[in-house]
Amino acid sequence: MKQQNMQELAERRAQAVAQGVSNANPYFAQKAQGAEVWSLEGKRYLDFAGGIGVMNVGHSNPKVVAAIQEQAERFTHTCFNILMYEGYVELAEKLNQLTPGDFAKKTFFVNTGAEAVENAVKVARYYTKRPAVIVFDDAFHGRTLMTMTMTSKVKPYKFGFGPFAPEVHRIPFAYCYRCAYGLSYPSCGLKCAHALEDFFLKEVAAENTACVVAEPVQGEGGFIVPPKEYFGIIRQICDKHGIVMVADEVQTGICRTGKMFAMEHYGVAADLTTVAKSLGAGMPLGAVVGKTEMMDAPHVGGLGGTYGGNPVSCAAALAVLEYVKQEDLCAKAARVGQMARQRFEAMAEKYPLIGEVRGLGAMLALELVRDPKTKEPAGDEAKKLVDYCHNNGLIALNCGRYGNIIRTLMPLVITDDQLDEGLAILEKGLALVSAK
């Protein structure tokens, strides 16, 4: 497309679309395949964002496209509440098997990650008959009223949108690089996990608490990975007080961390698990999966919605799960993660701008700081680096409380050459930003 037409399109966007919807760069998509995307001008980009963690099986995965086409030709919508279809049931059966936890499970579907989290809270409250919800610093759970309340970052997610939903309470997470208690692991004795008991003394009684909702690796918060014992302690405290433990696996699920679900790394099963993003490979789909006695607590008609578990989305998700199994995508994620981590660690030796390399599997991040001692966040530098990448053929993303964290969410089908090429662009950008 000609430059002039591109400018016209940008102008139309500015006139027609609300500014509150952000855009990471000024480009429009033409097509996407695997780990590559092309803009309308025909410029090719490597994709380290995957539509924010949605394209683990790759853009336009042929198996997923075929399943979507086949289902769309049969029927696109009946509403599961009105006329049932097999895909919904089959996908529920699969998720009941695949999510961590050796107990009887049930599932229901919604459209997005935020809806999944919001519905997990509904189930937990109904089951426990308690109001309070505990979440963490730097959490991200979505943009609906309830999940925005549960989300930690004020700007841009909450600012100006209050008043917020009641009975949502927050405690520090296990962000070891910036420990809220100024301690170091392991001599800290996991104070942040045990702080949950203190919270019950100081703020809200345990017997008024319905659920604790946590991301196994915090996503938007900066790919924060708690120590391996952390969730075991949270699990014990929840069990002691009859509190529902919810794992928000919206970003971490479907092999991103090298396991089907990230909680497997900790050897802990949550009572309820939320899934979305890469489950539908771009088709809107979210799921709440959990213990049968909890999932069956709400009365008939209390859960669901017009589009939840749409037949085309379910068909796409079934194709995703089939592909994941056939191609052993989790092993692929572990390998991609290992290769990228090695390169990141080598970069960290060269560039003091990198304060920490962290992550699990292919969910990796670089926390950028102006000074490794003071850990002053390098948010402007991260933004410059992302812009450099976008101008040089790599779609990259930043995140975190200070926007100073570069994260990788590349499609897991990325080839070694593509990974190399993307990492080389990132490193060039790092060198440039570091030199200034």
Ligand SMILES: Cc1ncc(COP(=O)(O)O)c(C=O)c1O
């Ligand atoms: C952990 C987590 N939970 C929930 C959500 C919200 O998902 P959605 O944008 O599909 O509503 C996200 C989105 O980034 C997420 O990362």
